Amino acid sequence: MKRTAACFATAVAAVATLSLAACGDTTEPTVNLFNDSTTTVDIAASSGDAMATSVSAMIDNEAFAGGSADYAGSAASFEVTRTGDWTRNKTCLDANGAVVANCLPFSSVRKIIIQGTLNATRSGTSQNNGGAAATWTGAVHRSANDTTTRNFSGSTEASRTHSGNSTAHDTTTFTDAKMSRLMAEAAHDSVKGITFALPHSQNPWPTSGSIVRVDSVHVAITAADKSVSKDLVRNVSVTFPADAQGNVVLTVNAKTCNLNLVTHVVSACH
16 A cells, blocks of 8 residues: 555656656747847837938928938948938027017027927848847837027037937837847937037038937747747947048947948847
8 A cells, every 4th residue: 555655656757757748848949048148139229210311301301491411321331221211390580589470580599499399110030149130120109399499609500419309109129030029119319419510411420419318118029839038128329429431329228339320220239
């Protein structure tokens, strides 16, 4: 009787061990789908493109109100492809804060206030820290408020300074050889004292200022028949000036990357 009871107990223990092993086999690979570094690089690629788009939109906002459009950049240089454009409304103020109707004459304008929305699609490529290539595509929905102050030295306009804020609701799918990652972002951007020396043709990049983003992200990762999702928040920022080729340092929490304002490409994250 004792021998039978002992054998039964051993069998129960064996079944329990096999059951636990089976559970471990099915859940552990799913948990391992999420890689914090890879997701952070994805966020850097998405946010970097958004910030580069904001910088070029600032100059376009000036032109929309009647300012010079002599921007040296070109959409033909973008390695991130976008379809869709901004819809804008403008208000201009003179030195006394009075409205300048239709921003004319532009010589009377001292502040330009632009409210804009962008609904578009975009696609590009990126690399994770291990060098694996990923293609990505998605949709962007953004609203922005941009106030430009014209700065004069005597009667000569020397620079223009942008301040404002924007919101983004973007979805992007990153695909590499191992998995796909669907990322939904709800972001808030603060534009702080972005200053351009004039003329833009000789000074295409800001000489000072910063853009700071708080990015709330939901990422859903799929590989074969396994999937996992995660919610997280990342703080992203760029601080100017950029170098002569349009490169500027982009940070995502503790990670540092390079953002090129010409191509919109984020690289060398570490």
